[in-house]
Amino acid sequence: MKPVHTGWLLLLGATVALAVPKADAPDAYLNVPAAGNIVAVPVSTPGDVFLPPPIIDIPQDKAGDMIKLGRLIFTDTPRYARRFTGNALSCSNCHLSEGRKPGAAPLWAAWGMYPMPGNQPGEVWSFEARIQGCFRYSQNGQGPQLDSPEMTALVAYAQWLSTGAPARTELAGRGMFQQETLAGGAPTPASKPVYSVSHGQKVYQFQCAACHGADGLGVTRKDNSYQFPPLWGQASYGGGSPLAQVPKLALFVRANMPLGRGGSLSETDANDVAAYILSKPRPSDPRIGWRQRWREARK
């Protein structure tokens, strides 16, 4: 056997040494210290409100992809459902915490209640029709067609959020909180509610203006999407939205606002600030034509 030249061996060794990456020193690992327990926080609320499944439980299949798309549409509607929206709002601007927060119309409490009887005799509202109404009245756009991927994704997301929730059952936290469950008890029955818009303006300046802006037109990010949603103006919800009625907006404000301090406003403050917000211009209800608006204006 012919002896191998030492130079070839050296060349081979050098090639291997260059090709194989040098083993680095192990990366610095995130060192997070333990927090000293300052305040004891209750860790669970058994039976208080329904807990939707965590995001990591979304199944890894095609149905799971649809759920993920639904979540994206829900949290960033102007980007992922561009062709159906007419303003800058996302679903999660009102259905807070990605449709999970009790008291902010959570999806897990709504899903099992549909189809439900509508306002007119013989009318039945389906969940899909309700989503179309949201797009039409609250986002000033077009309702997604029943067979569109956007509609499928949103329905899939709502269904997944209500995994394990009982169907056709009034769950705690459905819709906005009722007045009875908030501090202060049931509202006193008044023949005609009187709202003070000027007091609402003061409440707005102290409680709302820090986030939504003194002009109420919201705060935008660098990419022109909204960090804090506009409360009035052309980029906000229209007159056909449920939140364009003072009692419903007052309930929403009282249950959820200021963000993280829900329930801290009094009934009067919430009513007045809702009246102030709704005294500002916003897109009109698409169901009301210019003839009817003209007739109402002349009354």
Added chain:
Amino acid sequence: MKLNTKIWLGVIALIGAGIALALYLPPRTPPEIIQARQFGAKLAQQGRGDIPACIGCHGAHGEGNATAGFPRLAGLDVGYLTRQLQDFAREAPQTGAHFDPVSRDYSKTPRINLPYSILTPGLRRDPVMSPIAKSLKPADIEQLAQYFSALGLTAKPLPGDPETLERGEDLALRGKPEYGVPGCFSCHGQNAVGVGAIFPSLAGQPPQYIIEQLNRWQSGARDNDENGLMRAVAEWMTDGDKHSIAAYLANLSYQVPAK
């Protein structure tokens, strides 16, 4: 006639080109702000009298100290930095009845007839930072804020425990809706880049600093938040939540360009 038309077309084209150039070029930084940054840089790097140099603890480029838990200052908002230094220096308001040595006529004094006037400016007490902030003049505070807000920063995410990071992401995006706690990003901005002077950037802050501040919100040692928002959020956070969110925020990749 023809010459006139050509001249006018040329003038219009020049004006249009000027407008396009003005829109394309970035806005010019005012010279007084540049000067404030220079004065701030001198004070931050050298200190003065009994004021130690800021870079000793907060890093040569304001990047903070992850080992000791000193916060990063680079790229934070001017208004936020100013307000924090003012709140460090502020003493607790006097409580109890106050009597004037000479009686005065208050009938001409404008009054704020609002129930909200009971709100006091917030305090932020710290054994190290409060004495330093008290010896700063108002101009120093302004200049230091201008200097540190103009610094750039590139955060270096560190690998961490995936389950902790997943829980941290859950808190950052969704919060704890069953307790009415919003996610961090709903106020502090997408990826916690900060929103205005009220909501500071959290990305790239040392985890020790985040946990320490959450503890202070809970204990009341820090109460200079807008409208009591952060206090209301912090009092629902368990030790595990603080740990998870600190790990996640320190793990975010974050870049802010130098101004």
